[in-house]
Structure formats: C-alpha cells, structure tokens
Amino acid sequence: TQLLEQSPQFLSIQEGENLTVYCNSSSVFSSLQWYRQEPGEGPVLLVTVVTGGEVKKLKRLTFQFGDARKDSSLHITAAQPGDTGLYLCAQGGSNYKLTFGKGTLLTVNP
C-alpha cells in the first residue's frame, strides 16, 4: 500500500496570508486527488491531477503535481476563514478505492 505523507500536520494563519501544504510519496502516483473536509462533514473533492508537472487553479487555490508524479502541493492565496478545514490528498487504487494521507488541519483566523 502506497503511503502518503502530508505536511504540515497543523497550520494556523491569519486571514490574508498565503500558505502551501504538501503531499509526498516514495512511489509514483498514477493520479492524485485533493479533498477538503469541514467539521461534521465528509470530504469534498477539490481536484484530480494526472499529468506530471500539471498545474490546476480553482479560484484562490493552486494545485501542482510534481514532474516525477511523486509529490503534489496545494497553495492558497489570501486565505479566508472559509478555507478552514482538513485538507487531504488521496491516491486511487484498484476498484478506485482511495488511500488517504493523514491530512493538514488548516485554521484561518479572522
């Protein structure tokens, strides 16, 4: 089973700051997904990256997939309190079952 390491584990910042969180593996990803989970809710898919070097943008969120497809990052510009949540990366396996990292818990303070 491929292990996904996410860093940092916890991140607390002020509204308006920028931040980057990371997802790494010792093995190559076929594809990688990023999810956000808010308290009391299930994870919600943000993006799927497939191609090495790929960059995807979703409003203030920028997702990068490393050239070697062994790492990915999520950058948030001008963070807002609504960005608060647990950010998870996940790798799909056989039968599309997902293997998740342990996540980065982000708190954006007003």
Next chain:
Amino acid sequence: GAGVSQSPSNKVTEKGKDVELRCDPISGHTALYWYRQSLGQGLEFLIYFQGNSAPDKSGLPSDRFSAERTGGSVSTLTIQRTQQEDSAVYLCASSGQIQETQYFGPGTRLLVL
C-alpha cells in the same frame, strides 16, 4: 439533488454490543464505499460494492465487521461485539459513471464506551 445520506449521525454504544450503520447513496450510483476515519489513523478504506459483483472486503479490520448492500442501493455496515478501538467516524461514499469521483456522506460518529 440529494447527496449521500447516513444514519444515525451519532451513535453511542457499550462495549460488546452490536451496531448497524446505514448509507443511502446518490440515486443511480452503482459504486458504494465505506471508509473509517479515526484519530491517528486517518481515513481508511473498509469495503467496496459495485453493482452485482462480489464486494471488495479487503479493508475490513476483523471478522466482526460486515456489510451488505440490498437491491444495489442502501448499504448497512454492521459491527458485532464492538470494542473501544472501533470508535471512529464511519464514512460512506458513492460514485457513478466517473468512478474517480466519489461523493461522501457526512458520516456516523461512533463512540464505544
């Protein structure tokens, strides 16, 4: 449209009792997954159903855990003789034509005393 729903939202039980957790997937979705989210372990796959095929049970942690899916829709996860380490959030997800996109329910928070 309606998303994935799960019931109960919270369940407190005593060690040794059996519990049943229910998942109603999005209408028309043929694939259904159960995951468990616990402190320290993160989100772990438990079991996968796809149509009428035999389920993939490779993630079930012990034979106390079982699941069924009736009529290709509603699924029930049963934990027998619950233990304190079973305390976790149990999440259900379903997917349709695009199997890479899974839609999660809000989860059932299980506390075993």
